Amino acid sequence: MRTIVTTLGTDRVRRLRATLTVLLAAAAAGYVPFYFAPFQVFQLTMVLLYAVALSGLNLLVGFGGQISLGHGAFFAAGAYTAAVMLDRHDTGHLATLPVAAAGCFLLGLGFGVPALRLRGLYLALVTLSFAVFLPPLLKRLEPLTGGSMGLTVEKLQPPAWSGLAEDQWTYFVVLVVTTVALLLARNLLRSRVGRALLALRDNESAAEVMGVRLSLHKTLAFAWSAMFAGVAGCLYTWVIGFVSPDSFSFVLSVTLLAGLVVGGLASLYGPLLGAAFVMYVPSVSQDLDEAAPGVVFGLLIIAVMYVAPTGLAGLPGRVRGLVARRLPRPAAAPDRTPETGSPPDARPEPQAGDGPFATPGPADPAVVDAEPVGAPPRTEKE
Template sequence: MSWRPNHTQSVFVLIAAVVAFPFFGGASATTVMALGGLYAIVAIGLNLLVGYAGKISFGHNAFMALGAYASGILTVTYDWSPLAAMLAATAGSGLVAFVIGAPILRVRGHYLAMITLAFAQIVIIVSTRWTEVTGGLTGIPGVPDFSILGFAFDTKQKMYYLIWFVTIVLFLLSFRIVDSRFGRALRALGAHEAAAASLGVDVVRCRIQIFVLSAVYAALAGSLYAHFLNYVNGTFFDLSVMIQLMAILVVGGIGTLWGPLVGAVLLVWVSHSLGSYAEYSQLIFGVLYGGALLFLPRGAVGEIAARLKGTGSRLRSG
C-alpha cells in the first residue's frame, strides 16, 4: 500500500481528533482512549506479524507483561529513571523474543502459535507467584509517573497525549515498513513462503525480525501501561488480553494499516461499555471475533476500502 495524499489527510484528521478529544470527552473518556492507544500499539506490531508475514502469535500479552514488570521493577526497586527503564524493558523483551523465535521460526506449521501460548501462560504464572521479585498477586504499586528531561507526565491527560504520540509515530512507521523492501518481503512471505524464497527472500531472517519487532511494540505498550496506572499486576495481562488483541485485528481488519487503530478504539469502547456484563467480556469478545470472521472477513477497514474501491471503479467505467 503506497503512501497517497488521502493518507496524509487522514493522518492529519487523526492527529486533530487526538488533540481535541480530552476537551470534549471528559476525564473518564480520556482514560478509555488512552487505553485504546496502548492496545493499538500492540495491535500495530501484531498486525505486521499476523497480517503481513502470516505468522500467528498468542503470546504478545506476555511481552506486554514483560515490559510492564521490567519498568516497574527497575524504577521502584532499583530507582532507574522511567525512560531508561522503558528502553531496557523493550530491549530485554526483544532479546527474549529472539531467543524464543530463533529456533521455532525455522520450522513450518503452527509451532509459533503453540509455543507463544505456552510462553504467555508461563510468564503470567511466574509473575503472580514470584513474590520476592514481582510482588506476586499484590503486584508492584508505586510505579512513578513517566518523565523525560525533568518533565513529568503526572496526570492522565498528559499520559494520554504521550501514549497517542507514541501510537501515531509507530503507526506512521508501519507505513514505512510496509512500503519498504522489508515490507514487500513480508507480504511475499505471507502470500507464499516457497515463492518468496525462490525470489531471494531470506524467509527465516524475515520471520525472526518481524517477530522481534512486534514483541518490542508490545513491551513498549506494557511499559507505558505501568506508568499510566502507576501499578503492575500480572492479572492485567492474562489470556483475555490476547483474545481482545486478536479481536481488535479481526474487527479492524487484518493486513490493513488502519485496522489496528480502528479495531482498538472500537473494542476498548465496547469493553468500557459492558458495565454489569463485564464478567462475560471473554464471551462477548469471542462472539465479536466469530461474527467479524463470518460477516466482515476483511474487517471494518478492509470492507470500507473494498466498497470505496468498487465505487471508484464503477465511476471510472461510467
C-alpha cells in the same frame, strides 16, 4: 503528455488530501483531552497503547503470515520491565521505555528460533505456552516482581510548566509514542524488510528463490513484534501504575489477536480500530451485566466476520463494491463509422451470388430459368 499531466495532478490531489486528513486528525487528537471527562480520556489513552501492541502483532500475523497466541507475554515483559525499574531502581519514566523496547526485542529474537521450523497450529501452540507459563513464573519471582500482589508504581506526572492535569499529560505522552510507533511500522513495511515479509507470507518457496533469507526475516518478524508489545506494556505501567501476574493471562493474548482480526489484518488502520474494539466493547457491555462482556464480545466478533471478513478496515471498500454492483450501468452506444453509419465491427450480410461459394437467390430470373445439369432438353409442350 496529457497522461503525464493528469497523473501529476492526481498525485498532487492525493498529497493534498493526505495532508488535510493528517492536520484534521492532529487537531482532533489535540482537542480531545480538553473536551472529554478524565475517565473518557483514560479510555482513549488505553486505546492508543493497545494500538501500539496490535501494530506489532500486525507485522507478525497480518504481514508476516505467522500465528502468535503469546503476544500478551511480550506485553507483560515490557510492563514488568518498566515497573521493576521504577520500583526497585527509582529511574525516570522515560528511561524505562528504551530498556523495555530493547529487552523485548532481544526476547523476540530468542523466541523466533522455534518459528524457523514450526508453522500454523504448531507455532500457535508454542506461543500460547509462553503466554500460559509466564504468569506463574512472575508469581514465583516474588523478590523481583512482588509475587501475586504485584507492584504499585507512581504514575506519569505532568511537569509544572505544562499546566495540564495528570490524565491530559499522560494522554499526550502516549499519543506521541503511539504516533512514532505507527510511523515506524509504516516505514518498516515499505522497506526491504516489509517486502520480504510480504513475500514470505504469500509464498515461502518463491521468496527463497528470489533471495529472501527465511530464517533471518522470520526471526526479525518476532523481534519487531515483541518490541512493539514491550513498548505498549511500558505505556500500560505508566498509565495504570500497577502490574500483577493476573493482569497478563493468556486471555490477553487471545483478546489482542481477536482485536486485530476484527480491526483488519494487513491494514495500517486496522490496529487502531481493533484497539477501540478491545477497549470499548467490554467496557460498554459491562454496564448491562457482569457476564455480558464475554457474550457481547464473542457475538460481535461473529457479526463482524460475517459482515466484513477482511475486518472493519475493509468494510468501506466492501460497501462501495456492493453499492457499485447494485447500481444500474448505463448501456454504452456502439461507435459508428462516418462513411457507412454502421458499427465498426459490423459486417454486411452476404448477398445472393456473391463469393465463390454463394448460393443463387430466388429473385434471380436467370437462375430460375436455368436447366439443371444433365437434364433432358425441354419440348415445346413443356
